[in-house]
Amino acid sequence: MSKPRALVTRGIFDEALEMIRETIDVDLWEDEMPPSRDVLLEKVKGVDGLLCLLTDKVDSELMDTAGPQLKVVSQIAVGFDNIDIPEATRRNIPVGNTPDVLTQTTADAAWALLLAAARRIGESERAVRSGNWRTWHPLHYLGQDVYNATLGIIGMGRIGIEVAKRSSGFNMQVLYSDIYRREDLEKEYGFKYVDLETIYKESDFISVHTVLSEETHHLISTKEFGIMKNNAVIVNAARGPIIDSKALYKALSEQTIAAAGLDVTDPEPIPVDDPLLTLENCVIVPHIASASVKTRREMSMISAENLIRGIKGERLLTPVNPEVYD
Numbered sequence: 001m002s003k004p005r006a007l008v009t010r011g012i013f014d015e016a017l018e019m020i021r022e023t024i025d026v027d028l029w030e031d032e033m034p035p036s037r038d039v040l041l042e043k044v045k046g047v048d049g050l051l052c053l054l055t056d057k058v059d060s061e062l063m064d065t066a067g068p069q070l071k072v073v074s075q076i077a078v079g080f081d082n083i084d085i086p087e088a089t090r091r092n093i094p095v096g097n098t099p100d101v102l103t104q105t106t107a108d109a110a111w112a113l114l115l116a117a118a119r120r121i122g123e124s125e126r127a128v129r130s131g132n133w134r135t136w137h138p139l140h141y142l143g144q145d146v147y148n149a150t151l152g153i154i155g156m157g158r159i160g161i162e163v164a165k166r167s168s169g170f171n172m173q174v175l176y177s178d179i180y181r182r183e184d185l186e187k188e189y190g191f192k193y194v195d196l197e198t199i200y201k202e203s204d205f206i207s208v209h210t211v212l213s214e215e216t217h218h219l220i221s222t223k224e225f226g227i228m229k230n231n232a233v234i235v236n237a238a239r240g241p242i243i244d245s246k247a248l249y250k251a252l253s254e255q256t257i258a259a260a261g262l263d264v265t266d267p268e269p270i271p272v273d274d275p276l277l278t279l280e281n282c283v284i285v286p287h288i289a290s291a292s293v294k295t296r297r298e299m300s301m302i303s304a305e306n307l308i309r310g311i312k313g314e315r316l317l318t319p320v321n322p323e324v325y326d
Helices: 015-021 038-044 060-066 085-090 103-118 121-130 160-170 182-191 196-202 222-226 246-254 291-312
Strands: 005-006 025-028 047-052 072-075 150-154 172-175 205-208 233-236 259-260 282-285
Touching: 005 015, 005 172, 005 233, 005 291, 015 291, 038 060, 038 103, 038 172, 047 172, 047 291, 072 291, 103 160, 103 205, 103 233, 103 259, 103 282, 121 259, 150 160, 160 182, 172 196, 246 259
Parallel strands: 005 025, 005 047, 047 072, 150 172, 150 205, 205 233, 233 259, 259 282
Antiparallel strands: none
16 A cells, blocks of 8 residues: 655654654655746645645645645644635645744844844954954943833734743843733833834833734834834844835935844745845844754654644644644
8 A cells, every 4th residue: 555645845854854754755846946946736636645845835726736645734833824714724735834942042033133133243253353353442332221121912922922931130120912811921020012113112122923924914114113212122033024124224224223143035935136235233043943953854754743743643743723623
């Protein structure tokens, strides 16, 4: 009896691949770059399962092309805005993701960006490497103090909570805005629930952790930057399009705000001629917030387990659309 088939659209940890291959015939896309749309549609034909990334668009066309035997879509990420979840649900296809395991790692990375942007770490490190550090000077590379400052969190989900909790070591006041109020967190940690305008007006540091949706696309643009403090530092470790990149460039270049730290961009990867890359007060890294050995291994293992369970007709470890089991 032949094994079921699955397409895995990028290299993952060997342990996870070996686990999949015990029961499934794997077509692994080994190139560093994602498969093109045409290649993806060709390779998905006849597969029983798909293990994919955010760069792979999983829509009705892809599901049609795969065929009615497609049993599961397993994403190696927390987000899933590249997948048409209602369409998958309509077809009774469970979709899995990898929540929880990257929460702490991503919160650490958000703080790394916050500190790097606040204290001009990238700019000053480049000065050393280029030979432009000639002397110590009282007015060189002056950044923003983090201790005793006000931190605004946009999106108080798992990651937002952990970012906020880390602020206690810096004696910060934490403001947060979310569709849900968390009175338990307010009582335990002293966080303060406010509207978005208050976040923009009163925060010295703003960390973005909301989901990307029609409502949050360009949530932060010219108007929002205009009411921020001129010493404000903004960090985005969520999704690039939440911030209007053109408005961000204008705010940074005109010093409407002090600095930014970005783990995500719009588009992604950011083009090498993007004007944001010309700014010293903008720290940009290549979507590495979950990039620790431990976390990426766990993400690989969870996505592999979701794939295997889905193909076997078992409940996924972490289903995005659990209603398919009703």
